[in-house]
Amino acid sequence: EAQVTQNPRYLITVTGKKLTVTCSQNMNHEYMSWYRQDPGLGLRQIYYSMNVEVTDKGDVPEGYKVSRKEKRNFPLILESPSPNQTSLYFCASSLGGTGGGYTFGSGTRLTVV
Amino acid sequence: SQQGEEDPQALSIQEGENATMNCSYKTSINNLQWYRQNSGRGLVHLILIRSNEREKHSGRLRVTLDTSKKSSSLLITASRAADTASYFCATDIRAAGNKLTFGGGTRVLVKP
Secondary structure: OOOEEEEOOEEEEOOOOOEEEEEEEOOOOOEEEEEEEEOOOEEEEEEEEEEOOEEEEOOOOOOOEEOOOOOOEOOEEEOOOOHHHOEEEEEEEEOOOOOOOOEEOOOEEEEEO | OOOOEEEOOEEEEEOOOOEEEEEEOOOOEEEEEEEEEOOOOOEEEEEEEEOOOOEEEEOOEEEEEEOOOOEEEEEEOOOOHHHOEEEEEEEEEHHHOOOEEEOOOEEEEEEO
């Protein structure tokens, strides 16, 4: 089944403790992206990647890192999480170019206390 | 403000009725897409309409695009309780590769 898999689904952590949210897709998509969703602010793009070893900042990149060492994986790293990073996070992928709809993962609900 | 703005923010209808929601955007686009999100879940791609298309259908969904007005509409015909969800428009902007910018969404409640 074509899908984007995110883990974990839920995560509660403490301020300053490094964490990684994993994202993997099995569709050979070139384009991958991370969004965060907050009430009243909608979905905002954090980082995106147009191919292996090619990443770039989205609209709200502060406090986040990503890497794209393989085509299928695009982890989101929070080096020192803070409470304002409490949010619902989505990974998405697409074929890239100007053709494609996104396939979204199921989301990771992160709480930083 | 966001590239895509949906209207209305919330909509409540009876099962069997049609639901219409609108999306306005600001800059030239490659395409416009509509997504559905059930509460707290991932977004599901519904339909993509390219900038040179005016109307597109998929099952009970009908999307129109007016590039002169920079607006789009999503019509759900003969709605069902299972259509209860939030619906988002997203624009693929010409200068931004495959980046999608999402609007704030329309919450649709279909009452049985």
